[in-house]
Amino acid sequence: MNILVAVSRVPDTTTKILVGSDGKFIDTNNVKFILNPYDEYALEEAIRLKEKNGGKVIAITVGPATAQDILRNALAVGADEAVHIKSEQNFDSFFVASQIAEYASKMKPDIIFMGKQSIDFDSLQVPSILSDILDLPLATIVTKLNYEGNMVKAEREIEGGKEVLSLQMPCIISAQKGLNEPRYPKLPDIMKAKKKPIEEIDAPNYENNIEIIGMELPSRSRLNKIVGDTDEDIKEIVRMLHEDAKIF
Numbered sequence: 283m284n285i286l287v288a289v290s291r292v293p294d295t296t297t298k299i300l301v302g303s304d305g306k307f308i309d310t311n312n313v314k315f316i317l318n319p320y321d322e323y324a325l326e327e328a329i330r331l332k333e334k335n336g337g338k339v340i341a342i343t344v345g346p347a348t349a350q351d352i353l354r355n356a357l358a359v360g361a362d363e364a365v366h367i368k369s370e371q372n373f374d375s376f377f378v379a380s381q382i383a384e385y386a387s388k389m390k391p392d393i394i395f396m397g398k399q400s401i402d403f404d405s406l407q408v409p410s411i412l413s414d415i416l417d418l419p420l421a422t423i424v425t426k427l428n429y430e431g432n433m434v435k436a437e438r439e440i441e442g443g444k445e446v447l448s449l450q451m452p453c454i455i456s457a458q459k460g461l462n463e464p465r466y467p468k469l470p471d472i473m474k475a476k477k478k479p480i481e482e483i484d485a486p487n488y489e490n491n492i493e494i495i496g497m498e499l500p501s502r503s504r505l506n507k508i509v510g511d512t513d514e515d516i517k518e519i520v521r522m523l524h525e526d527a528k529i530f
Contacts, residue, residue, distance in 0.1 A: 283336060284337055284340070284392050285331060286339075286389060287341045287356070288321070288382050289343050290318045290343060290345070290378075292316060292401050293308070293401075305497060307497065315348070318352075321457075322397075323459060323461045323464060324395035325356055325395070327457060328393075328395045329360035332362075335429075337392075339362050340389065341353055341356035342366075342367065344367040344377070346370045353365075357475035358472045358475035359467045366480050367483045371487070376407075379407075379412040382394075382408075382412055387416065392451045393454075395454075395455050397457055398458050406422070410422070413454050421438055421449055421453070421455055423440075425437055425459075434451060439458060
């Protein structure tokens with residue numbers, strides 16, 4: 283069984299984020315980057331599936347030269363091979379999905395795993411775009427999986443409940459927290475991963491479909507208004523949330 287796992291390199295959730303001098307992207311100085319947490323569930327599921335049915339797991343990422351550290355991490359926890367699609371430019375979700383799709387069309391994996399979203403852009407777009415490009419069935423935000431032959435039964439989170447889908451391989455699964463418990467790499471495996479080769483592919487130049495106009499940190503200013511609990515007070519709270527805070 284051939285299994286492809288798409289992973290991404292994101293800022294650590296504990297990192298203090300600052301806006302860069304251009305006002306459009308974050309300042310990456312002194313920022314610690316990690317393997318996207320949701321991708322850890324995808325990677326773990328892929329490795330478990332390989333351990334049960336045989337085959338190989340290939341981890342793939344799209345990003346700058348520094349992105350190889352997360353591929354080493356993937357190799358250390360059990361991926362057999364790693365592919366780095368190199369690009370130093372700032373790219374959007376369509377570019378990421380199209381590059382993964384191009385590689386997948388040649389590899390022809392039985393199943394593609396990825397996290398439900400990256401914690402930096404939080405768009406949840408890559409799985410759906412990849413599904414559209416490859417014309418493959420997709421189950422998103424998956425919390426439980428069962429495999430029967432070439433069929434996959436996926437339980438996914440939806441608004442107010444859960445939904446169960448049956449998909450025929452080849453298919454795409456985007457993982458949610460709770461799907462499994464990701465393993466930690468062992469020191470010998472970390473050392474071995476440092477010596478494993480990583481396939482490198484130069485990505486083409488690309489013109490983004492999305493333009494970032496500006497980026498700013500959320501305001502922490504407070505109005506500091508205190509009201510009571512009468513009907514009139516509640517109406518005033520609703521008015522302030524709507525007109526002053528513009529939350530809804």
